[in-house]
Amino acid sequence: MKNVLIIAAALLLCIGCSQKVPTPQQDREMWVEYMLKVADPVLKNTAEGTLKVNMPYEAHPGKDTRPFSYLEAFGRTICGVAPWIESDVDDMGLKEEYREIARKALANAVDPQSPDYMEFSYKRQPLVDAAYLAQGMLRAPVQLWEKSPQEVKDNLITALKLTRTIKPGENNWLLFASMVEAAILEFTGECDVERMVYGIDRFKNDWYKGDSFYGDGKDFHMDYYNSYVIHPMMMDVLNVMKKHNVEGWEFIEVETKRHARYAEILERFVAPDGSYPVLGRSISACRCGTFQVLSQAALLGNLPETVSPGQARSALTAVIKRQLENPANFDENGWLKIGFAGAQPEMGETYVNTGSLYHCTTAFVALGLPADDPFWTEPFAPWTGMKAWAGEKIDGDHAIKN
Numbered sequence: 001m002k003n004v005l006i007i008a009a010a011l012l013l014c015i016g017c018s019q020k021v022p023t024p025q026q027d028r029e030m031w032v033e034y035m036l037k038v039a040d041p042v043l044k045n046t047a048e049g050t051l052k053v054n055m056p057y058e059a060h061p062g063k064d065t066r067p068f069s070y071l072e073a074f075g076r077t078i079c080g081v082a083p084w085i086e087s088d089v090d091d092m093g094l095k096e097e098y099r100e101i102a103r104k105a106l107a108n109a110v111d112p113q114s115p116d117y118m119e120f121s122y123k124r125q126p127l128v129d130a131a132y133l134a135q136g137m138l139r140a141p142v143q144l145w146e147k148s149p150q151e152v153k154d155n156l157i158t159a160l161k162l163t164r165t166i167k168p169g170e171n172n173w174l175l176f177a178s179m180v181e182a183a184i185l186e187f188t189g190e191c192d193v194e195r196m197v198y199g200i201d202r203f204k205n206d207w208y209k210g211d212s213f214y215g216d217g218k219d220f221h222m223d224y225y226n227s228y229v230i231h232p233m234m235m236d237v238l239n240v241m242k243k244h245n246v247e248g249w250e251f252i253e254v255e256t257k258r259h260a261r262y263a264e265i266l267e268r269f270v271a272p273d274g275s276y277p278v279l280g281r282s283i284s285a286c287r288c289g290t291f292q293v294l295s296q297a298a299l300l301g302n303l304p305e306t307v308s309p310g311q312a313r314s315a316l317t318a319v320i321k322r323q324l325e326n327p328a329n330f331d332e333n334g335w336l337k338i339g340f341a342g343a344q345p346e347m348g349e350t351y352v353n354t355g356s357l358y359h360c361t362t363a364f365v366a367l368g369l370p371a372d373d374p375f376w377t378e379p380f381a382p383w384t385g386m387k388a389w390a391g392e393k394i395d396g397d398h399a400i401k402n
Helices: 002-014 024-048 066-086 095-110 126-139 141-146 150-165 173-188 193-205 225-243 249-269 283-299 309-324 354-368 384-389
Strands: 208-210
Touching: 024 066, 024 095, 024 309, 024 354, 066 095, 066 126, 066 141, 066 354, 095 141, 095 150, 126 141, 126 150, 126 173, 126 225, 126 354, 141 173, 150 173, 173 193, 173 225, 193 225, 193 249, 225 249, 225 283, 249 283, 249 309, 249 384, 283 309, 283 354, 309 354
Parallel strands: none
Antiparallel strands: none
């Protein structure tokens, strides 16, 4: 206990706080506050039909990605906030208000007569963010699907099917097609099965590199795409395949172990002060969405044995606070700016624009857990990086065999 207190004191020094270690409830409130600070401009403007009027457009010079940016912002935001929308925890009395906002936003996004109707078939990018929207729908099946009017359901399925004209590349894009078809299957009972399972098969049979890491296609990239896309979408697609008894669903047993191992690795990436390695593609677009797999592992009850729920929450809380507390992340109207821990437009790839930045909401998916889950009740626990740098006794790290 003495050692834990020493480490906790070190944490307070790292984050510049003179108060006692936050309680689990205070952590949850902070998560909700940061999530809504990020999501509010997107959700509220889309619900009012004013997203295309009010959302700024920041992008690489000479690269016009504006037609896609609105679906990027909306699809990624829904993907991240959906578990919270679905949960029964009425954080700060806000839940019903935001459920209604999200349903109104969804209705406008897929209504061809709405000023905020999204682009689902122009060029190739819409496949990506239709997939994030589809994943969000799977994460909130009652609140966003069942409670939506039939017209909205019909419009959504029509919009998702428009992406079938887009041929994905032989890389993580295959999973976007898989995710879209998985949502169509879940909500209608039919889908293009070949398009759904092809990406799963490629990652399963051809692109696994070892110790939970998949290549993004045949080549290995040292980045966080295993957390941005690959593991989260494979898990959700495989769960749908299992539910509907689609051939090949049994791979979920292997993927679940790999998913837990990758979550374990992410937890070890967190430094005592909540920082983590700045490397790889899209990091200026995704920010703390880098840790989606760790948050999703908590949501799915798939944390590794080496990471307690309280430990995972404490590490994620440190990352979220460290990354989003800088006011320079946001413009004067609350929209995200391209960057990692502030406004750093030079970090953005040619495909990154304002809409891309809302992937960071995926860090918050553990808010879908009930309030009495150990993730939200266990006290602060030092994570691996804190214990290691404090000279504490920790176990060695070992790769998995398959």
